[in-house]
Amino acid sequence: MSKTVATLNYRQVISKAIAAAMREDSRVIFFGEDVAAAGGAFKSTPGLLEEFGPKRVRDTPISEQAIVGTALGSAITGLRPIAEIMFADFAGVCFDQIVNQVAKYRYLSAGQVTVPLVIRMSNGAGSGFGAQHSQPAENWFLNVPGLKIVTPGTVEDLYGLMLSAVRDDNPVLFFEHKNLFSLKGSIPIGEAAEIPLGKAAIVRTGKDATIVANQQMRHYAAEAAVILASKGIEVTVIDPRTLVPFDDEAVLKSLQETSRLVVVQEAPPSGSWGASLISRVVTENMELLDAPPALVAAEETPVPYAAAMEEEWLPSVDDIVTTVEKLINY
């Protein structure tokens, strides 16, 4: 069987993934601001209106509450909507719909309904969009049971996780990192490439330390791993890919060998997935660790605009290298 692959970038694969999901299930519809005729504010959804028509691919008003609430109402009555919130920061505009409505609808109905919907959002810093258009917003939703949270960091993962997210009977928040839009990768043509939610990717293996990082930071971690290898330190890099459910098992398994944990995240430490992961490991699996775990995170400030300031705000490859070395020498 010949395996044909298409080389695409992260931005291009968004529409490929949505199209694949829409082709396999006529109940899947897609709507959001400027997503249809204009092909998306980030040009990540061109061609969908042309292929699937105006009933299944719809432009909405600038009405985030209506977008999410309409997706919810349609999800509990027979459709499987994909809704787009242009920037993840705008989740603040429809926070009630996501947190009080979408997340709790099945629970409050005692299982009378399922909520098969996906909310896609452009996420993260590094592109100079300023404090209201750059936040890694995934952390806002961590302590809201009922949501799944997906943060793809590669072309392959974006495609495969999108297929899973749309097929899932639960609400999925799907964060696409806008600073990865030009990242290249390959997807299989004409065959399923589903990647299950809750399964981490082992990016690299090494015996000296475990680095857990997602989205942009996964790539920083991979760079750091190369530098560390040149210094004789071999690290494992794990990309959790989904934050809820989280693949604790992959991390614990790696720690059995490395005994050192560095978590790298593009968000301030407070109330974050990295802090939660470290808390779980320390409270439940302290015996695995030979050194205190470290969290390499962004600073506790809004995301600054100026290039040099934003670069300082973000964790750097250097920060990761230094932190791993510190743990090795602990």
Add this chain to the structure above:
Amino acid sequence: MNDDYCKMLSLTEGAPADAEELLASMLSIRLFEDEVVSLFAKNLVRGSTHLCQGQEAITVGIAGALVPGDTMTCTYRGHGATLAHGSAPARAFAEILGRSGGLSHGRGGSMHFTDMANGILGSNGIVGAHLPITVGAALSASHLGTGAVSVAYFGDGASNIGAFHESLNLASVWKLPAIFVLENNQYGEYSAQAVTTPIRRLADRAAAYGMPGVFVDGNDVVTMREIGREAVARARAGEGPTLIEADTYRHSGHSRSDPGAYRPKEEVALWLGRDPITRLEQAILRNNPEASVNIEAIRQRVQKEINEARDLALSWPEPPVEQRFEDIYA
């Protein structure tokens, strides 16, 4: 009575053939709510409740214009709407009492009634949050071609929240089969409409969304049903949504803790004189002075049914505590 309702009061022209059924439905809600008051006094109800005595004609009238397959959402003042749309009183009581036989097995409480078998998509604890969900149900109906209409009941207070604007705008621009029923009980929680809202006729807001706005006597069940039928016909014909402002009054305060002391005595007396149940009874008696026997028999029958429903609900056990982990995810 106000002389500017959209139609002359049809009740003044006599009662319809099925007046006694309408009376029984309204009485069922009234006596249910009265019983909730006494359950509360016995300390059998947790948190709060929001009762709808005085507003029964709206939901009974609208429900009478619908058919199975149509859907409904409502507010936390939603016991009446849920009963009008077909839920069993025993299961409603049990939800308020936190018993296993409740609509959501006691996981929701007074503000969260869902009964999908009767098209009841859920009452909602957040003002206005169910309006976009209603739009979503209408989108499903439109997309799947089911012919169903999607009704939302909400208060005058909700017409000042952003989700109202977003929902009516989106439903209208997509010409969805939705009916927005504004129960104007004159007070948004503790505040009179004039304090919070610069216009008197909230139906006028429909003009901003390019849909018909109808102001109607909400204490006239026959008129409510007639207006409901017109809106349903319009929705089913693909002509889009309607906003119905139903003028009414909340006999009690906002919630359990509110005696409603801020309301002038004369105003309360005026509205008690417009009680929708008394008015229907008077119309029945005008048609047939001998019917007082029937009315008394209906009262006794409904009271017996409500008592039996209450006793049945009280006979059910509390839900097993393990069930709190169920239905968070599908």
